[in-house]
Amino acid sequence: TVGAVARDQAGHLAAGTSTGGLTAKRPGRVGDTPVFGAGTFAEDASCAVSATGTGEVFIRFTAASEIAARVKYAGQSLEQAAFEVIAELASEGGDGGLIAIGAHGPAVMPFNCAGMYRGCIGADGSLLTAIH
């Protein structure tokens, strides 16, 4: 699974996710990628999210819109909301991670497994990538 989130000069957000699913999956099985509010979500008033991991759990717990709701209604920072949701998903069997960006500030990239292929642009425009 791959994904991207972005904020443009006008302050608008967008999220995109694309996947081959999981190895040897049941034919017809669809994970969280095309389920808006689970694996992919974008709303200028809160955040843009793209997730990767145990799709069934990210769907049942509406991972992406859960983060957006905490930002919008609970006044949490994007970082706090994203890291808490990813941690809570781990206890429900949801391995994986996500990237998210809000109306202001840097992108966040929490994950609850050993590693996530990820990258973001720094405030100075540098390209930062990481695996573990």
Added chain:
Amino acid sequence: MAQIGLAVHGGAGTIPAQTLRPEVADALHEGLRAALAAGLLVLKAGGPALDAVCAAVMVLEDDSQFNSAHGAVFTAAGRMEMDAALMEGHGRRAGAVAGICGPRNPILAARAVMEASGNVLLIGQAAEEFARAEGLVFMDEAYFSTPSRRAALALELARRASGAPDTRSDADRHG
């Protein structure tokens, strides 16, 4: 003017640090940087976040290191079924496809659904026919598969047949 921002991911899992060979790690970093560079180019030129996301995801879809499009994994039936989704924060426009194999860039099929179908989600063969009617580039199934993904399928099916425990993490299976 807002400060531009961009992030990408290429999947998650128990990526074994000790056995990840340096040249493999370097190639992965290079793939992620290429995606960031493509998105950043759009944003620096004043382009919309939607175009930056598409540009970055397309680079990762074209890179066989990552599980999407070129480099997608196989189902238990030995086929490939891809899903993709795109959402715009300004007005919450959204488009997605599921269970398709054909469009070289599934993220562009999702965008076509968002911009030209009047729907939010299209699935299966009808989604492929819609994407073809919208003029998207299609590839043969062989383009999407790679020897390593085929080997992973064979290994997993052999494990299931033997009844051996599945030691992979969920993220590995999904990532």
